[in-house]
């Protein structure tokens with residue numbers, strides 16, 4: 001009997017999701033929900049990616065690091081839209097292989113490079129980049145302060161970061177929090193607020209955009225589309241895992257409607273030198 005994906009450690013789940021994200025049915029759903037077709041697993045929409053590239057002031061000659069880049073969404077989109085140079089990093093190697101292929105297909109190989117790297121210990125020189133981005137990555141990893149500190153180190157003084165993440169609103173009951181955590185990415189709960197974590201790691205927050213309404217809209221659309229493609233998805237995921245997946249999709253919409261979960265975008269400037 002195969003182990004349920006929901007019983008596996010987070011990184012194994014990311015790897016399996018990544019492998020399935022390029023199936024034609026998943027790409028079709030991604031187009032309908034986010035407007036992209038990169039095999040993405042974040043909730044980043046094309047409108048949001050357009051906002052991020054402005055916040056990061058991307059342009060030809062600028063160097064961007066996209067952390068937790070998966071198979072290239074939205075890092076490759078940024079390169080395509082602005083002509084900036086992008087280094088894409090993640091831990092699962094096979095996700096980056098999809099990104100390498102997509103960069104070649106989009107004629108971006110000259111300005112894109114790829115590296116297997118842990119967000120908490122980035123293997124790049126101090127001040128090597130003008131900007132750093134990550135899409136729903138901090139809610140997928142535990143060492144958030146180390147990741148923010150590491151990204152600060154590799155960005156030059158005055159450089160920019162912009163990132164999204166799913167988070168739990170403050171002031172909700174312990175029981176509500178438990179319900180929200182159960183249908184969220186593995187490391188959604190934080191003891192510190194994101195502004196406090198940014199300040200503690202050498203970033204000066206400049207923008208905070210609440211994306212919860214768009215997230216609710218995307219979550220409803222995702223649920224509807226997965227229900228509509230139930231036969232194909234059951235074949236891909238197996239009956240038990242797909243039933244659990246749909247249960248979580250429905251519970252997520254309910255949690256969002258009750259205001260127990262949110263999705264946010266932060267942008268910040270690197271304080272000091274370096």
Ligand SMILES: C[S@@+](CC[C@H](N)C(=O)[O-])C[C@H]1O[C@@H](n2cnc3c(N)ncnc32)[C@H](O)[C@@H]1O
Pocket residue numbers: 014039040041042043044067068069070071072073074089090091092095117118119120134135136137140141
């Ligand atoms: C929600 S996915 C987003 C992927 C991609 N940016 C997208 O939009 O499709 C989160 C990503 O974070 C990566 N990740 C988790 N922990 C990481 C770590 N410690 N270092 C680097 N990447 C990590 C996962 O492998 C996964 O690809």
